[in-house]
Amino acid sequence: MTGKISKDEILKLAKLSRLEFSESETKKLLKDIGNIMKLTSKIEKYDSSEVTYDNIQRDYEKPEYDSCTHDEILSGGINKNGFFFVKKY
Amino acid sequence: MKYNLVCGFETHIELSTENKLFCPCKVKFGSEPNSNCCPVCIGAPGTLPVLNKQAVIYAIKMGLALNCKINLFSKMERKCYFYPDLAKAYQISQNDLPLCGPGFVELDSGKKIRINHIHIEEDAGKIKNESDGIYVDYNRAGVPLIEIVSEPDISSIEEAQEYIEKLQLTARYVRVSDARMQEGSIRCDVNISVKPENSDELGTRIEIKNMNSIAFIAKALKYEYERQVDILESGKKLVQETRRFNEQKNCTESMREKEDASDYGYFPDPDLSSICLEQEKIDEIKKNLPEMYYSRKKRYIKLGIPEKTANLLIKYVNVSDFFDLAIKNCKSPEKVANLIIGQIFSFLGSETEKESFGISILPKDLNYLVNLISDNKLNMASAKNLLSKALENNKNLKDLANKFVSESPKFDLKQVCCECVKNCPEAVKDYLSGKEKALQVIIGKVMAKTRGSADAVEAKNIIKNIIKEKK
Amino acid sequence: MSKNKGLIRKIHDALVSKKVSCFELTSWYLREIEKSDLNAFITVTKEQALESAKKVDEKINKNQEIGLLEGVPMSLKDNFSTKNILTTCASKILENYVPIYNATVYEILKNQGCILLGKNNQDQFAMGSSNETSYFGPVKNPHDKTKVPGGSSGGSCASVAAGLAAFAMGSDTGGSIRQPAAFCGIVGMKPTYGSISRYGIIPLASSLDQAGPLTLTVEDNSIIFDCLAVHDPKDETSCKLARKKTFDSLDSSIENLKIGIPTNCFEGSDKEVYNAVENAAKFYEKFGAKITYFAFPELDFSMPVYCVLGRAETASNMARFDGIRYGYKYKGEYSDVNDLMTKTRSEALGDEVKRRILVGSYVLNSGYYDSFYKKSLVAKNLITKKFAEKFEEFDILITPTSPTTAFGFNYAGDDPLKMQLADICVVNANIAGIPAISIPCGYDSNNLPIGMQIMSKCWSEDLLLRVAYKYEKENFFAKIIGGVQFEI
Structure with missing residues (x-):
């Protein structure tokens, strides 16, 4: 949590998340992340090596599902010959 | 200057469990696209993964057969990136706490190729690139995989081939996969670098993907070794990158800049609990390995x-x-x-x-x-x-x-041989004077007499003995 | 006024005694929804609702027994997957998304015979506290249409408060059931994390989300909770314990409660809210309760932890919306599949959604992971531990649900964090996984409802509901404003 976040970093993160931001949106984001960094600076005192993960064992029980038809699976996206299709320009 | 080959593999093996890793779809390979899917494996909003225990047991078997330490506590993580064949835009995999720790594969020479770790993860779907667009099929999405990551201990093409063959054998023997390269149930990505003979410093590491047979792995390694040596000898620098093997041209080609592990945004998957194992259970599995x-x-x-x-x-x-x-x-x-x-x-x-x-x-x-x-x-x-x-x-x-x-005609082979020896004095004389081939005449007579039922090798020995005795 | 029976039991009695047919009742609700200008619904399932109502009437006319929830008209927040019924999460990116399966919650309620009236408007992907980030426009508060109903389950709460549904289901990640329940003057409970199946609920932050009932009375909440709090093998985070039924012990005694009041939650509250909640807490003194004020400094970390963990999980949960398998797909030209994804997401995801995704991505990447994410996990564990300790000292904790009553539109202006800070009292229960309920405890001088929040330790919903029930029995503030009227 050192210093500010740069505009370049925002562009890199946006690309990673498949998002585009306008100039004004980017300005807002810089401010937003800056505020979050301020807010979260309180957590800095914690030692990340103390992290534990939930280790409550949950037995796997085979779930019962309703089956879906082939057509139902394809019903949401653009479907060509049974495949999900993304057109090339 | 001589350069040494330094090579390590990341090998994915599809587990032949009954169901996919997180949903009840069967692990079978349908020819019709998207015919073996459900809301969970196509990443429908709101669906949740439930871990298939059988896959964990299969992975443990493989780990034990490869001499790995089995971690009693491991966790599932989300590996986040965008690609059309990745239905949730994250792959549920493992990161810093994998299921199996270090192990090794022993080659025939006695050299041990060390394994860094083995982790379980789900497979992605398949993409077909055509001229008019991209066709995506999720039949394979969610199939359980184990990824076996080796240390860069391999130092020759022959060792590389042997390492993969032994992984295949191991998977088949513990019956967790049929491990066939042509069908994609075992896939290898190789990391290769070269270093000068007397140096300890490792060279730039290049990853090669898309080798569908052990023969192609050998070809790719040979080509890449020569390419890297050429570049270094001409004083230029190697770019760390991912390359793919081009079967038609018999060479490797650049694919993309190798992504940093950091770009995957790994974090523990909040929908899944950690995998907690008991040593007794692992010991039991070990005892029952074939x-x-x-x-x-x-x-x-x-x-x-x-x-x-x-x-x-x-x-x-x-x-x-x-x-x-x-x-x-x-x-x-x-x-x-x-x-x-x-x-x-x-x-x-x-x-x-x-x-x-x-x-x-x-x-x-x-x-x-x-x-x-x-x-x-x-x-x-x-x-x-x-x-x-x-x-x-x-x-x-x-x-x-x-x-x-x-x-079959019943006969006493010794008796028949005696008879035939008696009937072929010329052949016996020839044999005794050094013509080995003369025996064939007598053997032929024996075979004729027994209508082909006699054992020719046995007959030859008996005939030899008879002649010896008679002398 | 007498408060013998909740709304569900009143409806059940009316149906069984044939005072009204299910078809009539459902038609009334549908008519009121059509007339309403609150914008509480995104989809109204008119034909299906009437069909279901007819089936219930068939059973009643044959004098067959019907269950308590059978024939009761309800609505679901639009992030509950409903097979063959549009499910949008109030976002353009799902404006045409029709699920091919049912959320377990809906499956259970459907099997109980509830009538689905429609899907409620909400904050887009449950991100917000005022129902203003919806692609389908904001929802109005039935008590005062110039005010917000709260969020993100704004539409669900407004429906119940305005007599447009007998009860509704909402989801709560950082207060999204309780805060709008308080703003709309109804009862809203977030159960212990793991109580109700999350299968089929389009997630915001997977380790914090819980579904919960929005009802007019505590009794109604208890009935619905009892039927939904069952193990679901399709959800690995779903609790395997057989749960104690809460309905049967609602009226049991609650002598000598040890009540803790964390003072940090009261600081910054409006004066009227402060007074109303404090008085409400004092109600329990006549049963021998002892109230202790105490400082709970660890709560200072709840909001930062919520921001970090929540946004990280959200960024990853939102990544699957790329237009390829379902949902909206960008209609113009694109250079390659990555460009398609980028254009689809940038156009069809709301501003708040995109903002949170980016912050989440920031949290998860490289150098920041150790500082942000892991440390937040450490802090989360600490907060959970502290709450467990407090519940050894106290039976329940009481705070205001929100520091203010319903605010006007565009309250936060240019500062999204201001809105977030309104959740300062409610977000703790999500971090610690504990159950929490908001019940109405009065009105301010503008006749806007004030909510009291009660929290108890994990898995103790029976105590929580019993405590709430006792208060409500003698202090009934909930009102049905317009819509289908019932006397309770």
Whole structure:
């Protein structure tokens, strides 16, 4: 949590998340992340090596599902010959 | 300056569990696209993963067979990136706490290729790139995979080939996968760098993907080694990148800048609990593992099986299991082996059929047949014919053999040989004067007299002895 | 006024005694929804609702027994997957998305015979506290249409408060059931994390989300909770314990409660809210309760932890919306599939959604992972531990649900964090996984409802509901404003 976040970093993160931001949106984001960094600076005192993960064992029980038809699976996206299709320009 | 090859593999093996890793879809390979999917594996909003315990057990088996430490506590993580074949835009995998810790694969030379870790993860779908667009099929999405990451201990192309072959064998022997490269149930990405002979510093690491056979791996490594050496010798620098192997051009081509692990945004998957194992359970699994290929091979060689034959026998676990049953109390295991790799293999033809080894012959019947040979009731040539007949016509081998024996002329081989020796004084003289070939005349007479039923090798020995005695 | 029976039991009695048919009742609700200008619904399932109502009437006319929830008209927040019924999460990116399966919650309620009236408007992907980030426009508060109903389950709460549904289901990640329940003057409970199946609920932050009932009375909440709090093998985070039924012990005694009041939650509250909640807490003194004020400094970390963990999980949960398998797909030209994804997401995801995704991505990447994410996990564990300790000292904790009553539209202006800070009292229960309920405890001078929040330790919903029930029995503030009227 050192210093500010740069505009370049925002562009890199946006690309990673498949998002585009306008100039004004980017300005807002810089401010937003800056505020979050301020807010979260309180957590800095914690030692990340103390992290534990939930280790409550949950037995796997085979779930019962309703089956879906082939057509139902394809019903949401653009479907060509049974495949999900993304057109090339 | 001589450069050394430094090479490590990341190998993905598809587990042959009944269901996919996180949903109840069957692990089967349908020809119709998107015919083996459900809301969970196409990433429908709101669906949740539920871990398939069988996949964890399969992964543990593989880990134990590769001499790995099994971690009693491991967790599932989300590996986030965008690609059309990744339905949730994250792959559920493992990161800093994988299921299996360090282990090794021992090569025939005795060298150990160390394994860094093994983790479980789900497979992505398949993309078809056509001229008009991208076609995506999620049949494969969610299939359980284990990823075996080796240390860069491999230092030759032969070692690389052997390492992969041994991983295949291991997977087949513990019966967690059929590990066929052509079908994609085992896939390898290789990391290769070169370093000057006297240097300890590792060179720039380049990843090569898309090698669909062990032969292609060898070709890719050879090409890449030469390419890297060329670049370094001309004073230029190598770019760390991912390359793909081009089968048609027999070379490697640049793919994309290698992504930093940091760009994957790994974090523990909040929908799944950690995997907590008990040592007793792991010990139980270990106890019940089938005998591995390397111990079987040692055993076969001790029985007098030549190494080449032994390698063929252990290549598929079903063949080896059959062989082990067939040689119980058998007087000549080598004959059994020869009949398997001879008659039976040529009957089966394809590798797939050899692997499944679905023949109508029972191991004990083959055992019976070979014992007949050893008891001189049958010769090898006849045995081979009978076996082929039984296979082709789907008949019971034991019955066929018994029938043949009962119909064969009964003779005392020693007596017949004596007679023929007596009737061929010219041949005997020729033999005694050094013409080995003269024996064939006498053997021929024996075979004619017994209508082909005698064992020619046996006859030759008896004839030799008779002549020796007579002298 | 007498408060013998909740709304569900009143409806059940009316149906069984044939005072009204299910078809009539459902038609009334549908008519009121059509007339309403609150914008509480995105989809109204008119034909299906009437069909279901007819089936219930068939059973009643044959004098067959019907269950308590059978024939009761309800609505679901639009992030509950409903097979063959549009499910949008109030976002353009799902404006045409029709699920091919049912959320377990809906499956259970459907099997109980509830009538689905439609899908409620909400904050887009449950991100917000005022129902203003919806692609389908904001929802109005029935008590005062110039005010927000709260969020993100704004539409669900407004429906119940305005007599447009007998009860509704909402989801709560950082207060999204309780805060709008307080703003709309109804009862809203977030159960212990793991109580109700999350299968089929389009997630915001997977380790914090829980579904919960929005009802007019505590009794109604208890009935619905009892039927939904069952193990679901399709959800690995779903609790395997067989749960105690809460309905049977609602009226049991609650002598000598040890009540803790964390003072940090009261600081910054409006004076009227402060007074109303404090008085409400004092109600329990006549049963021998002892109230202790105490400082709970660890709560200072709840909001930062919520921001970090929540946004990280959200960024990853939102990544699957790329237009390829379902949902909106960008209609113009694009250079390659990555460009398609980028254009689809940038156009069809709301501003708040995109903002949170980016912050989440920032949290998860490289150098920041150790500082942000792991440390937040450490802090989360600490907060959970502290709450467990407090519940050894106290039976329940009481705070205001929100520091203010319903605010006007565009309250936060240019500062999204201001809105977030309104959740300062409610977000703690999500971090610690504990159950929490908001019940109405009065009105301010503008006749806007004030909510009291009660929290108890994990898995103790029976105590929580019993405590709430006792208060409500003698202090009933909930009102049905317009819509289908019932006397309770």
